[in-house]
Amino acid sequence: xxxxxxxxxxxxxxxxxxxxxxxxxxxxxxxxxxxxxxxxxxxxxxxxxxxxxxxxxxxxxxxxxxxxxxxxxxxxxxxxxxxxxxxxxxxxxxxxxxxxxxxxxxxxxxxxxxxxxxxxxxxxxxxxxxxxxxxxxxxxxxxxxxxxxxxxxxxxxxxxxxxxxxxxxxxxxxxxxxxxxxxxxxxxx
Amino acid sequence: xxxxxxxxxxxxxxxxxxxxxxxxxxxxxxxxxxxxxxxxxxxxxxxxxxxxxxxxxxxxxxxxxxxxxxxxxxxxxxxxxxxxxxxxxxxxxxxxxxxxxxxxxxxxxxxxxxxxxxxxxxxxxxxxxxxxxxxxxxxxxxxxxxxxxxxxxxxxxxxxxxxxxxxxxxxxxxxxxxxxxxxxxxxxxxxxxxxxxxxxxxxxxxxxxxxxxxxxxxxxxxxxxxxxxxxxxxxxxxxxxxxxxxxxxxxxxxxxxxxxxxxxxxxxxxxxxxxxxxxxxxxxx
Ligand code: SF4
Ligand code: SF4
Numbered sequence: 001x002x003x004x005x006x007x008x009x010x011x012x013x014x015x016x017x018x019x020x021x022x023x024x025x026x027x028x029x030x031x032x033x034x035x036x037x038x039x040x041x042x043x044x045x046x047x048x049x050x051x052x053x054x055x056x057x058x059x060x061x062x063x064x065x066x067x068x069x070x071x072x073x074x075x076x077x078x079x080x081x082x083x084x085x086x087x088x089x090x091x092x093x094x095x096x097x098x099x100x101x102x103x104x105x106x107x108x109x110x111x112x113x114x115x116x117x118x119x120x121x122x123x124x125x126x127x128x129x130x131x132x133x134x135x136x137x138x139x140x141x142x143x144x145x146x147x148x149x150x151x152x153x154x155x156x157x158x159x160x161x162x163x164x165x166x167x168x169x170x171x172x173x174x175x176x177x178x179x180x181x182x183x184x185x186x187x188x189x
Numbered sequence: 190x191x192x193x194x195x196x197x198x199x200x201x202x203x204x205x206x207x208x209x210x211x212x213x214x215x216x217x218x219x220x221x222x223x224x225x226x227x228x229x230x231x232x233x234x235x236x237x238x239x240x241x242x243x244x245x246x247x248x249x250x251x252x253x254x255x256x257x258x259x260x261x262x263x264x265x266x267x268x269x270x271x272x273x274x275x276x277x278x279x280x281x282x283x284x285x286x287x288x289x290x291x292x293x294x295x296x297x298x299x300x301x302x303x304x305x306x307x308x309x310x311x312x313x314x315x316x317x318x319x320x321x322x323x324x325x326x327x328x329x330x331x332x333x334x335x336x337x338x339x340x341x342x343x344x345x346x347x348x349x350x351x352x353x354x355x356x357x358x359x360x361x362x363x364x365x366x367x368x369x370x371x372x373x374x375x376x377x378x379x380x381x382x383x384x385x386x387x388x389x390x391x392x393x394x395x396x397x398x399x400x401x402x403x404x405x406x407x408x409x410x411x412x413x414x415x416x417x418x419x420x421x422x423x424x425x426x427x428x429x430x431x432x433x434x435x436x437x438x439x440x441x442x443x444x445x446x447x448x449x450x451x452x453x454x455x456x457x458x459x460x461x462x463x464x465x466x467x468x469x470x471x472x473x474x
Contacts, residue, residue, distance in 0.1 A: 080343035080383035115391035
């Protein structure tokens, strides 16, 4: 090893520390991955994503934050945990992806996929307001933010008619507690 | 018998059919559902995708309230169930992060989560031997001749360490329950595949692709209906099929049909793809 060009090469230090950071934040043993690709084989969004599941893990090991944080795969992950169920090394890639999504949001950079993060934001805003999800309000917020006013109008009307969307929100009585939880959440960021 | 009950947001809205049929079936079995007092939204996928803290703290408030009420907790929504059990597992493992969240939420809610709560999915609850026996004995209209595929979806049993109550690759409990009701359960290998979950609004194109494949496979297996225990699976299959050909029922709706309960219209009329013509032609309603 002494003669290896890699030994002592400081360029690998940042990669190492990035991997450790992700391992700690996600509680996933990322460095155990040996690229068997079982995770990718079962991933339902593999055809639409710009990175395969195994590639996410490899790029974490290499410390390639640029490609990772700019990938649409982070947002396309459905958290179905098929990858987690099949990984022979006990790695839950979706948990790693959750940490990476958090990094993108913190950085203030635009996510590589627009609609899904806007949906998440609208959902959480709705929960913050009333403590429970108010679908109609959430959909309104989402449509304003993404300017997708006409999408699914017909379906929305059908759902309203069937009482599957409610006109009025339900509220948690002790809303102060929920608000306080959200306030703490903002502090942590 | 009395159990704690966490309906979650969906059962009061997009999955009102699941909520109504669950309540009716439990009433007829003399199971009293005691709602967690003043529960809040569990945060679902949007929480864990955007805030590690909220993903744990929001469900934790519910667990504390449920633990205070003292009953075992039954959760019909697969999404809520998954989040409750993952949070329970997280707190029980006692990492420093877990202790901190628990301490902080305790200052807000007034009590820590002790980790003593028993949390069961409604399907798991109905699959207990004595309950399943009782279910069987109550069948007055066996679902004979009804061909169904059980669709478990992804959140019910994964991640298995925290949430599984059945084999996470080859589950059987929904199969067994449907079999007990007299239905013809068709084998298929898409039991655990994802429907597209929470992408129905932002990326209907992806949900469309996944559901079209699922419906194609269900049809290939010879199914008249798909049967689920998850509001997200139901909504996606019910609303994102271009030809609107394959109805998808909650397992509780089939229990109600097999029991010959009154008032089934109340929930069956809520489906986008109407299951009533097929149920009628089998003389079930
Ligand atoms: S299944 Fe696990 S070990 Fe295999 S490539 Fe994926 S993350 Fe790596
Ligand atoms: S959890 Fe995400 S990365 Fe893993 S299989 Fe599902 S969609 Fe793919």
